[in-house]
Amino acid sequence: MAVPKRKVSKARRDKRRSSVWKLDAPTLVKCPQCHELTAPHKVCGTCGYYKGVQVIKKEA
Template sequence: MAVPKRKVSRARRDKRRSNVWKLPMPAFSKCTQCGELKAPHKVCLNCGYYKGREVISKEA
């Protein structure tokens, strides 16, 4: 059975374990009403529409 020849340093061990910086960028989609970028499956913060219906009334 293979056995490590030397102790793995803390820096090398922590570099291997730190995969937090590899998180993917959040997805965005365009609003069908105003064209503003918004998070998918969420109400558009710009116009207040979701799936073509007005959910939050926004004053123009």
Template sequence: MAVPKRKSSKARRDKRRNNVWKLDMPAFSKCPQCGELKTPHRVCGNCGYYKGKEIIKKEA
């Protein structure tokens, strides 16, 4: 069985581990109705449309 020659420092260990746990920033796409940025596969918070249909009634 492989055994490490020297003890890995806490800094080296944490440097190796920290990249795994980073969360990706959510992608954004433009709403075809109003052009506002929104997350994909979600109802637009600005106009209330999803896939060309009005889902949430918004007062203008």
């Protein structure tokens, strides 16, 4: 059975644990058409444009 040779220090243990629990804020970019915040590489939910082309028809 595998047994650790040395005790893991509190600093090393906490450094390992700290990176797992951090949350990242979602990346948001402005739509070039309507200037609303949207997720990158996705169709804008407000105006329906993607890369300057209307993909989804939205009623005004």
